[in-house]
Amino acid sequence: MRTLAFDGRLGASGDMILGALLAAGADPDALVPAEDALDVRYEASEVVKRGIRATSVDVLLADEHDHHDRDGNGEASHGHDEDHDDHTHAEGAGPHRSYREVCELVESMGLPGAVEERAVEAFTVLGEAEASVHGEELDSIHFHEVGADDAIADVVGAALLLADLDPDRVVTTPLSAGGGTVEMSHGTYPVPGPATVEIAERADWSIRGGPVEAELLTPTGAAILAVVADGVETLPGLRVTSSGYGAGDRDLADRPNVLRAILGEEAGLTREEIVVLETNVDDVAPEVLGGLQTTLAEVGARDVTVLPATMKKSRPGHLVKVICRPEDAERVARRLAEETGTLGVRSVPGTHRWVASREIESVTLELDDGTHEIDVKVASDESGAVYDVSAEYDDAAAAAGEAGLAIREVASLAESAWRDANGG
Template identity: 75%
Template sequence: MRTLAFDGRMGASGDMLLGALLAAGADPVVLDPIEHALEVSYSIGGTSRNGIGATAVDVLLDREDDADHDHGHQHGHAGGHGHDDPDRYAEGAGPHRSYREVIDLVKLMELAPAVEARATEAFTILGEAEAAVHDESLESIHFHEVGADDAVADVVGAVALLSDLDPDRVVTTPVSVGGGEAAMSHGSYPVPGPAVVEIAERADWSIRGGPVEAELLTPTGAAILAGVADGVETLPALRVDGSGYGAGDAEFPEHPNVLRAIVGEGEGLAREEISVLETNVDDVAPEVLGGLQETLVEAGARDVSILSATMKKSRPGHLVKVICRPEDAQRVARRLAEETGTLGVRANPGAHRWVASRRVETVTLEIDGVGYEVDVKVASDESEEVYDASAEYDDAAAVAHETDRPIREILRLAESAYRNG
């Protein structure tokens, strides 16, 4: 499986994503239609952040300085913005548009269908986040900084470059948001800003604070990643084909302000760092034990197992084992103690597990002339080789009830339908 992996330890913004994708091998020619549609130019050049060579990208307005650009690609330019900067969207950067105006503009660009769909999704994610923050409807939202021409060019350009790389899968490690306060259109606010938090809630990946007192994850960068990337704890096993760094505008003394992108072929199952928590209990009501699956998963657990055990003085009891991400371990352990009353939770940090790539596909079973849909969970390794397909029990049970057939038969039919499909 061809995988594009982002290293999110210094956050992400629209132009950092542009730079990282170009440095990883995307062809800048795919940006030409966007330049023509928006009357902008992508200024692309090399720079350095704390000794790391990186690609810097800036979006310039052709109507202000049309004569200085060679097809919009200024390869000698050494500037570039790493974060959505209010100065970058100053007067003259183009109109502030409503959500609907931005979507209509994207449709007028005559982009490839996949690029248009991803760009539309990114702006919808942005719009829904802004609507939630301001308690307005999506259709009434007006974009400020992210509705300007250069910000639209960031989003559409990033998804065009991503499409050119054509990965089967995009992943990102936890994305740093920074710290302190950041200037926004309505004044300053603690980092991460409200829109970034809303977007992160909808995303598959996780966020973390630091490592500097500055805004590292912008709404634009968050929205692009939310639409395309799965979250991973560490970089997956890859046979690397290409890599590169997108430069951020700010420079920090101890941290290179770059976003790294790595492209390669996945190998086997993905490695995931975990913590294993466990405790022994002998005085917990069965109803409480039965509810641990739901309550601990809500707290961040990935898996919960409850095993019968023999305690001191031959008393019957249970061993509760929980798998979670290392950053969730303290919260999950506290919830486990609160639910069971245990006096101690053991932790085995620094462990890892090998996990499959999982997806859900829907099959249709025709029984007595009627079609019934059943979801099938498909497990594969990073080379996309499928090694298991399991029908969802609840779907199969519902079909079995309607057709008066055994659940086992429906499960078998659904799994066969997937394999033969």
Template identity: 70%
Template structure:
């Protein structure tokens, strides 16, 4: 599987992601749609960060946004606060150009001439940012104001990262735990501890984990966190990878004792099971008829349940009962819980929280069995990893049972014949 892996030990920001993606092989020309339609230009340069050669990306505002002294105030680097960086010693703040509401940003992005998948990714990232800001400030999503990430240069960070990811054309993105830094940071609303409230909100919605340090600076910004929350799976360590491209994206902090860079590696990883986000619902019941319990698989599947288990148990006062456990997607949890309550009469359904499961890719093949001159069709399920390595072949029971009824053959014989045809 073609995999892009980020090393998050020095955090991530929008400019760092742009630099890392370019350094790992993305085409600079992929950024043209943004430069063609927004008053910005991507300035790409090579800089030194504690002996590491890294790619630096600055977003320059157009002449209309040039400062009175004639210099470009392209201070978008979303490592917050003012700080000098690289050999040019430009001063950076968090965003320039007009700030916008979430609804205005959506309208702007929808109006850009972008590939459909890129536009969808960018909008999903802004929705993450909007939901985080709305939660922090107690506002409605559409009315939420982006003070830092609604400016032209910050929008260029997010849309640009989506364009470069699309150009790399990887199948999977992972990141190791992301360092947040430490200390405090001055933002438009006041001074906040690191990680900032928006970063914490975004991390709650992400698959990856946070870690503090290693310096008292803001290393993980809302923009960087939101991009990676949308595109990347979490990994405790870098995956097994046959690396064929790598590079470093430079951050704004030029530290004395460690390179402030985001490393990206691209290569082929071994075949794996697919990560499937789930939540688990369960309830205890002691007065539900067996017929109702037996029908739960069908009933709950209608509203999104992926799997239903009914386990005998002993309840209070030694009464016999059952634990009903349901696996579903987080988005379906409320609907499934309601159907479970309606079907069983339970007064409460527990949710263990969103997690994930590892699932095989599934394909179905229909084979024709010849029995005494007659042809019968049986569907066979094939389970494999991402490389196509097959590790299970299983005939569908209902199809096999129908053939057994028609021919007098044992069901097990029908299933074995069908499975053997697929394997061969």
């Protein structure tokens, strides 16, 4: 499996993502459709950040690149400090648009279908975040900084460069949000800003504070990664084929302001850092124990197992074992205590597990009573080799009930249909 991995320990913005993708091998010519449609120019240059060579990308608006062409040596300007690219655009950076206007503009650009879909989805994520923060409907949202031409160029450019690299999978490590406060159009807010937090809630990856008192993760960067990237705790095992760094504008005191992108081939299963939580209970109602899969998953549990056990004085009880990520452990332990009334939860830190890549795909079955769509879970290793296909129980049960067949029979038919459609 060809995997693109972002190392987000120093955050991400739209410009940094563009720079990292170019540095990792994306073709700059892939950006031409956006340049033509928006009348902008992407200008990439090499900079050094705390000893790290990185690619900086500036988006020149029409008047800026015309001036640059005339004098031949004009300083490229993105119109804003890119680590604040979603909050501090200059007023002349282009028109501010509604969510619907931005989507219509992207859809009018004649982009390849997958590129357009990604760009529109990123703006939908941004719009939903803003709507949630301000208590408004999505269609009533007006973007300010992220509706300007250069911000649109960031999102569309990232979608174009990702299509050029064409990885099978995109992942990111936990993203550092920074600290302190940030100035926005509505006032001063703590970092991460409200929209960034809303986007993180909708994303598969996680955020963490620090390591500096500055805004490191912007809404535009977060929205792009929310659309394209799965979260991982550590970089996966890769046979690296290319890598590079995208530069930010900040000069941090003791670390480079860069986003690293690594492109390579995965092989085997993915190592995931986990914590195992345990507690013994002997007075919890069966209904509560049965609901732990759902209630604990809501706060980050990856797996929940309830085992029968013999307690002190030979009382029957249960051992509850929960697997979660280290950063979710405290929250999961608290919910476990609240749900069961246990007086203590044990933690087994410093462990890991090897996990498969899992995708949900749909197959169509023609049964005696009609057509049914069945989801199947496809498990593969990091090389893309499929080693298990299993039908989703609820879908198989619903179809079996309507067709008067055994659930096991319908599940087998769905799994065979997927294998037939995928060559084995």
